[in-house]
Amino acid sequence: EPEVTQTPSHQVTQMGQEVILRCVPISNHLYFYWYRQILGQKVEFLVSFYNNEISEKSEIFDDQFSVERPDGSNFTLKIRSTKLEDSAMYFCASSVDRARYGYTFGSGTRLTVV
Amino acid sequence: AQTVTQSQPEMSVQEAETVTLSCTYDTSESDYYLFWYKQPPSRQMILVIRQEAYKQQNATENRFSVNFQKAAKSFSLKISDSQLGDAAMYFCAWGSGAGSYQLTFGKGTKLSVIP
Numbered sequence A: 001e002p003e004v005t006q007t008p009s010h011q012v013t014q015m016g017q018e019v020i021l022r023c024v025p026i027s028n029h030l031y032f033y034w035y036r037q038i039l040g041q042k043v044e045f046l047v048s049f050y051n052n053e054i055s056e057k058s059e060i061f062d063d064q065f066s067v068e069r070p071d072g073s074n075f076t077l078k079i080r081s082t083k084l085e086d087s088a089m090y091f092c093a094s095s096v097d098r099a100r101y102g103y104t105f106g107s108g109t110r111l112t113v114v
Numbered sequence B: 001a002q003t004v005t006q007s008q009p010e011m012s013v014q015e016a017e018t019v020t021l022s023c024t025y026d027t028s029e030s031d032y033y034l035f036w037y038k039q040p041p042s043r044q045m046i047l048v049i050r051q052e053a054y055k056q057q058n059a060t061e062n063r064f065s066v067n068f069q070k071a072a073k074s075f076s077l078k079i080s081d082s083q084l085g086d087a088a089m090y091f092c093a094w095g096s097g098a099g100s101y102q103l104t105f106g107k108g109t110k111l112s113v114i115p
Helices: none
Strands: A005-007 A010-013 A019-024 A031-037 A043-050 A053-057 A065-068 A075-079 A088-095 A109-113 B003-005 B010-014 B019-021 B024-026 B032-039 B046-052 B064-069 B074-079 B088-096 B103-105 B109-114
Touching: A005 A088, A010 A019, A019 A031, A019 A088, A019 A109, A043 A065, A043 A075, A043 B103, A075 A088, B003 B088, B003 B103, B010 B019, B019 B109, B024 B074, B032 B064, B046 B064, B046 B074, B074 B088
Parallel strands: A010 A109, B010 B109
Antiparallel strands: A005 A019, A019 A075, A031 A043, A031 A088, A043 A053, A065 A075, A088 A109, B003 B024, B019 B074, B032 B046, B032 B088, B064 B074, B088 B103, B088 B109
């Protein structure tokens, strides 16, 4: 069964450093998303990406965050200057047709900012 | 704004028994989809079942079924013949058919299965 692949599975970074989280969505999916989950809390939407541009973003997705689909297969989330409160599980997801058939999520990247 | 409420933070069920997890939602849209996702300790988000709002028939996937009450905006998940592998966090989620791109999640219900 097709999978969404995320790398790395765990990343530890110093506060103030830049991090890039990587994702390979399912090949025939057109919509791409990033979500985060702070430990023990709900899953929060960050951004959606369609047709090579951001289609929607949340209040969390401020100027510190950016997304890219650099080569037609990878989908990346960059955090420019990490803060302690950015420590969370970050999930990439993709879908064929928005929410119609649900999203397929990756296994997540656990980001720890120290 | 859409909201999804899961009123049971934790539940437990005996192995082989049946358990129902509750979810209510609030929306003014008519074209939407509802989902249950399972998050085991590995923290992967796994789609369990989906329901299209315009279909009256309740969705079923093997031991998992839903009770979709559109007028009441209720979407509960029934797990029959519970197995140890069903132990996980379960999230109810709402997605628009034509408006917002995001899924809105509830806070989750932690299900324990007792051998």
